Amino acid sequence: MxxxxxxxxxxxxxxxxxxxxxxxxxxxxxxxxxxxxxxxxxxxxxxxxxxxxxxxxxxxxxxxxxxxxxxxxxxxxxxxxxxxxxxxxxxxxxxxxxxxxxxxxTKIDLKAVMEENFTFNLNLTDFARLSGRSLATFHRDFAKTFQTSPGQWLKQKRLEYAKHLLETTDLSVNEITMEIGLENTSHFIKIFKECYNDSPLKYRKSAFA
Incomplete structure (x- = not known):
């Protein structure tokens, strides 16, 4: 390379x-x-x-x-x-x-596709393509595999990873936003607070208290 x-x-x-x-x-x-x-x-x-x-x-x-x-x-x-x-x-x-x-x-392992790529800023059409499925088949197989919607799964998975990064790294909130596949830091802070009842920075402080 x-x-x-x-x-x-x-x-x-x-x-x-x-x-x-x-x-x-x-x-x-x-x-x-x-x-x-x-x-x-x-x-x-x-x-x-x-x-x-x-x-x-x-x-x-x-x-x-x-x-x-x-x-x-x-x-x-x-x-x-x-x-x-x-x-x-x-x-x-x-x-x-x-x-x-x-x-x-034909159909590639859906769990592997999602676990390996959830930190990338991809849309659902991209995930469907990576899994070798049409968008409609992707939605149908996703519901069977994860018992939830792709959007909800991605949100929860990214927030869990953000929580891990806050606990184990000194990355800034902006950097973590990018690391978990999001672009808007304000949106990340909002959904993090909705999930964990604290802003990312307050959560980090409490984790090391």
Whole structure:
């Protein structure tokens, strides 16, 4: 994984729907083991750059450095090339496995998905996608698994984790807000007080009293 320590850098962001990845894997890649375990797909997978991928990214950047915008057909070919490159190469096995899971796995372990990703600021559509479900199926399976709604479960889980961080770290309230997957500190303070009858700072003081 390439890390930029300082100075200017250029970020290339590539977005692909799961349906596109699935189609490419099923039509262009020979996946030997299709009986993959239904484990959660990681939300963040670092990518390692070999010469092949470096050449690929430079070629894509060259298209966008020109005065004319590349055609949709050309971009689709380049995206297909990227998926095949990663899926058939040896440099990024975790991402290659992720692509295979998208193509061949159906329902992924819902508990694992939620436990591993509740601290990320994701919406319910994101959680549904990570679990390999439609949004409607996600809601239905969630109720069966947890006997509550996704929103209520996420709220309680994040508050419990916030409580743990207040007891075991010196992170500020703003930092804890970000750590538990929320963006609004005022909202965090409000729901924390509703749950524990104290503001986060008062709770921390009482915990160490």
């Amino acid at each position: 390439l890390k930029i320590q300082e100075g200017e850098f250029c970020a290339l962001l590539i977005f692909m729907p799961d349906e596109f990845i699935s189609t490419v894997i099923k039509t262009d890649v020979d996946v030997k083991d299709k009986s993959l375990q239904n484990q959660a797909i990681e939300s963040i997978i670092p990518i390692s750059l070999d010469q092949s991928l470096l050449d690929y990214f430079h070629s894509v950047l060259n298209y966008f450095s020109q005065s004319t915008t590349p055609s949709k057909s050309l971009l689709k070919v380049k995206l297909r090339e990227l998926v095949v490159n990663i899926a058939t190469g040896k440099t990024n096995p975790a991402l290659a496995e992720c692509f295979s899971k998208i193509a061949y796995c």
